[in-house]
Amino acid sequence: MDFNGAMNYLDDLKNLGFILGLDNIKKLMEVMGRPDKKLKFIHVAGTNGKGSTATYISSVLTKAGYKTGIYTSPSILRFNERFVIDHEEIDTDRIGEILERIKTASEEHNIQITAFEAETALGVVYFAEEGCDFAVLEVGMGGRLDATNFIDAPLVAILTNIGIDHIDYLGDTIEKIAYEKAGIIKKGSRVVSYPQEDAVLGVLNSTAEENDVEVKYLDKNLVDVTEIDIHGQAFSFKNHNDVKIRMIGDYQPYNASLALMAIDEIIEAGYPISEDDLKEGMKTALIKGRFQLLSSNPIVIVDGAHNVQGVESLVNTLKEIYGDKKHIFVFGTLRDKDYIKSIEMTIPLAKIYYTTRPDSDRALSSLDLKNEIVMKGGEAVAMGSTKAALTAAISMAKPEDSIICFGSLYQVGEVLEYFKEN
The missing domain is CATH 3.90.190.20 (Mur ligase, C-terminal domain)
Incomplete structure (x- = not known):
């Protein structure tokens, strides 16, 4: 199908409604050969800061020479913005080609999927077929039952600031919402988190204990902002000195520091990243519409x-x-x-x-x-x-x-x- 046909297909799926759950996307990925098995994932959930945190990590990995895909939503100007490899958006023709295969697979095997499940499958198939080393996935809603959570344990699971959101789907208390977002924590993953309020801490720590992992929390006291103007900011965090970022906002040095924690975990897992590449990747990271x-x-x-x-x-x-x-x-x-x-x-x-x-x-x-x-x-x-x-x-x-x-x-x-x- 062409791009217009692909967008019409997604619009038709949107008319069917929004359903949280993993059964259907897991079935779809099985019949499509489990492309996710070819990728190492960085999985990002939370209420605020998901997009910028994911963007910092993706930019650093690309600068370090790893072929890196990043899947985020929603898009601002073009649908293509949701699927990016090494700063390059997916080609329009490729969207139609992959979605046609997804549509065929779902119909032939009688798998009813939502628009977001189709988009998630598109991103994973695209990143796998292009030979990406890493895929950075931003959760769409919640975490536990979000379509992106069909993957096995990610290399690093990241929890950004968690607050009240999407109460119609995730629950009407901070504890219920935290439980849903904590669903990306899995046995075998490294886990880093923004500092959270006490009710959220209890849920995250309990989920981590059940999965025999440790949550490492960002200490804001270690973030030292040394410069800020309308063109960017500079800060130091732990052993990372004079890190420059283009994204403005009083929260951005903390999002960037959380990203640095995740990058340190990636390095500890055996994937070298030089300090020069780290700093250059942080400096070039940019997300549209963030100050x-x-x-x-x-x-x-x-x-x-x-x-x-x-x-x-x-x-x-x-x-x-x-x-x-x-x-x-x-x-x-x-x-x-x-x-x-x-x-x-x-x-x-x-x-x-x-x-x-x-x-x-x-x-x-x-x-x-x-x-x-x-x-x-x-x-x-x-x-x-x-x-x-x-x-x-x-x-x-x-x-x-x-x-x-x-x-x-x-x-x-x-x-x-x-x-x-x-």
Whole structure:
């Protein structure tokens, strides 16, 4: 099938719904010859920081000379972004070719798969057939029953910051959510984790004990940030000195340090990585929409902060770089997010908001968002689209102004498209 046919196929699968479970993808991988057996996996679960942590690790492994695939979601601009080998996205024709084989295998063996299971199978087949040494997999939702968890014990299992998310699927308490995410911990794996709250620690440690493994936790006190501006950060962690990263955000040195812990585990497992390659890999790692500088005149930054934790980090980073300076915000959000809290956190730093409606059925209207801001004492103008909001914000910006776009990953894609066109 061609690329359009492949996207139509995935859309048809999405219409069938979303189901957590491993039985069907395991059956599919069996009939396709278990391509996962050819790969060494780094498996990343958590609530916040999965994408950036996975990206740091993938970038270092590539720089060290290991052929490395990375599977992440969602994509921002193109579907191809989800499947990358050594910084190169999968070719469009290859997507259609592999998905056609997946479709045939599932239909011939009467295996009903979801869209995410098909996408996961696509990534694993692609990485295996291209001869990757490592595959870095970002969990889609949860961990225990997530499609990526069909694999045997990964070389390293990584738990990023765990918080409340997807309560309709994962459970309504932090303990239940932690239990689902801890499902990637398996006997024979090395395990590293972000520092967690006590309720989460109990679950992770219990799961680790059941699988006869140890969880090594990041000690934030060992992370020493020495430099930060809109172009990047520098920090030291344990024996890794003056590590430079391009990704901004008060949380990024911690995500990067967690990635360094995983890399140290990979080295201990027998895969050499020089300190020079490690530092260069960390320096070149970049993920779209994570406090990304898009323009210097005027300054325009896009950040995928779409939940309370993300917005809190955005605010902290802005304060660290700019102090109490007021900013022009381009803000669009989904109805099911805590946008009231996001307004309350950003209003002290707001010169004016231009509100948008991201391209999603779940989006809050720009007018409703504007009204909520005004009710909280802020100044806001409702715009019909992200493009219109950016155009207005840039036209009114003074040389000293900075424009900060945040609120939804859907909006991140629209902002990047705007700058690509302009």
